[in-house]
Amino acid sequence: MGLYASSVRKLILPYLLKRDHRESALKHLRFFEESQYWSRQRLQDYQWERLQALLKHAYETSPYYKKIFGDRGLTPKSFKSFDDIRQLPILTRNDLFDHGSEIISGQYKKESLEEALTGGTTGQQASIFRDQESFNIKLAIAWRHEGWMGRKPCDRMAYLWPAHIDFRHDQAWKSKFKNRYLLGDASYCVGMNDPHAFGEFYRDIMSYGPKYMKIFPSATVPFAQFILDTGKRPPRMKGIMATGEVLHERDRRLIEEVFGCPVQDMYGSRETGNTSCECSAREGLHIAMETSFVEFVSEGRWVDEGEEGEILITDLTNYGFPMIRYQINDYGIPMKQSCSCGRGLSFMSPGVGRVQDYFYTPDGVRHAGLVLGYHMSSDHDVKIGQIQIVQKGLKDYLIRITNRPEPTERVFDFIRRQMHKIVGEGINIEIVIVDEIPREKSGKTRFVICEIEAPGINK
Numbered sequence: 001m002g003l004y005a006s007s008v009r010k011l012i013l014p015y016l017l018k019r020d021h022r023e024s025a026l027k028h029l030r031f032f033e034e035s036q037y038w039s040r041q042r043l044q045d046y047q048w049e050r051l052q053a054l055l056k057h058a059y060e061t062s063p064y065y066k067k068i069f070g071d072r073g074l075t076p077k078s079f080k081s082f083d084d085i086r087q088l089p090i091l092t093r094n095d096l097f098d099h100g101s102e103i104i105s106g107q108y109k110k111e112s113l114e115e116a117l118t119g120g121t122t123g124q125q126a127s128i129f130r131d132q133e134s135f136n137i138k139l140a141i142a143w144r145h146e147g148w149m150g151r152k153p154c155d156r157m158a159y160l161w162p163a164h165i166d167f168r169h170d171q172a173w174k175s176k177f178k179n180r181y182l183l184g185d186a187s188y189c190v191g192m193n194d195p196h197a198f199g200e201f202y203r204d205i206m207s208y209g210p211k212y213m214k215i216f217p218s219a220t221v222p223f224a225q226f227i228l229d230t231g232k233r234p235p236r237m238k239g240i241m242a243t244g245e246v247l248h249e250r251d252r253r254l255i256e257e258v259f260g261c262p263v264q265d266m267y268g269s270r271e272t273g274n275t276s277c278e279c280s281a282r283e284g285l286h287i288a289m290e291t292s293f294v295e296f297v298s299e300g301r302w303v304d305e306g307e308e309g310e311i312l313i314t315d316l317t318n319y320g321f322p323m324i325r326y327q328i329n330d331y332g333i334p335m336k337q338s339c340s341c342g343r344g345l346s347f348m349s350p351g352v353g354r355v356q357d358y359f360y361t362p363d364g365v366r367h368a369g370l371v372l373g374y375h376m377s378s379d380h381d382v383k384i385g386q387i388q389i390v391q392k393g394l395k396d397y398l399i400r401i402t403n404r405p406e407p408t409e410r411v412f413d414f415i416r417r418q419m420h421k422i423v424g425e426g427i428n429i430e431i432v433i434v435d436e437i438p439r440e441k442s443g444k445t446r447f448v449i450c451e452i453e454a455p456g457i458n459k
């Protein structure tokens with residue numbers, strides 16, 4: 001198996017990458033393998049160079065940023081140190097809605113950029129774009145992070161994702177074959193608590209024989225529990241990377257026990273790719289400083305080390321669609337110490353991130369709120385504003401959606417259909433249109449609010 005993967009990596013991977021215009025990813029990986037061990041100061045100097053270059057590029061080529069700089073009397077020369085970035089406003093998802101096409105750099109044709117939607121877990125979607133080189137750089141960063149758990153490109157890895165999250169089952173058999181047997185990626189949608197499906201996944205994973213997994217913890221816990229409950233021999237792994245939601249210690253321990261290897265936490269998003277990840281020392285999440293500038297803010301100021309703040313990300317790689325101080329709707333804690341692994345990359349705290357919310361299906365089973373988030377953002381043609389789902393009773397839901405963009409009948413139909421598909425047919429749904437989703441005392445907005453006590457039949 002190891003020999004097979006290393007032959008594919010040497011002989012076939014360069015060809016596959018070249019065909020998809022991704023060959024520079026290997027060069028970037030070699031660079032990042034080295035730069036991660038630079039001193040903190042050298043990394044900061046490099047990050048500052050990249051930030052200055054991005055600001056200049058945004059000012060000169062993006063109509064949106066030209067205006068933002070102009071309105072404030074700024075030029076790229078106005079930025080003398082990292083602190084000065086606070087002269088620029090935060091980039092919100094509403095800005096992406098309202099100014100998406102003006103953000104695109106005039107040096108790129110829109111058609112040449114890869115389009116995606118913003119993450120679905122907070123229920124608000126907008127189009128974002130990424131240029132090819134940025135994609136390749138982020139691919140190299142993802143490989144570097146996987147390398148920290150021992151995986152090299154093309155080593156077999158199983159993705160344990162919440163139900164239907166990325167719709168990979170719609171892939172043509174050719175790309176399925178390529179992913180599974182050449183790139184070493186096999187996906188399993190395990191988030192539905194279905195013993196029959198779990199049995200099939202189990203058999204397939206045992207025959208596929210991956211040594212690594214990338215997982216959503218909430219989707220993986222029921223599968224791990226199924227393996228324990230049925231007394232099956234667990235597939236043994238060498239490394240597991242958890243992402244997409246908060247990794248609770250309790251879940252981490254269960255998953256480690258079942259699959260027999262450490263679980264490393266990774267923080268990333270669709271908008272800006274991998275931002276930070278634990279190395280094998282697991283003392284905190286190393287920020288990918290070469291590609292991301294991360295701020296932690298509270299009431300307009302940068303928080304001190306050890307204090308929680310809202311995360312703003314400047315993507316230092318995406319020249320097609322500059323994203324500066326992007327408000328990702330997550331929270332985290334900047335940390336001061338350095339890691340015993342010797343890497344110079346700065347640190348943020350694990351275990352903080354998206355507020356974790358749950359809902360109950362009529363059978364009393366508890367599910368992670370993000371499952372609804374992904375289903376609400378599953379159709380690229382249905383543009384929904386910000387959305388909040390409130391469970392009022394075991395079968396009663398109140399759904400708030402914002403009036404920007406103005407929701408159409410199609411949006412209402414889509415929301416009802418998705419709710420019935422995921423939660424169940426016999427539920428009551430009331431949809432109301434609002435100017436804004438109400439905020440919690442903390443200032444956060446929540447995507448799913450469950451107002452009912454755990455039903456007695458809760459598992």
Ligand SMILES: [Zn+2]
Nearest residue numbers: 279281339341
């Ligand atoms: Zn480390």
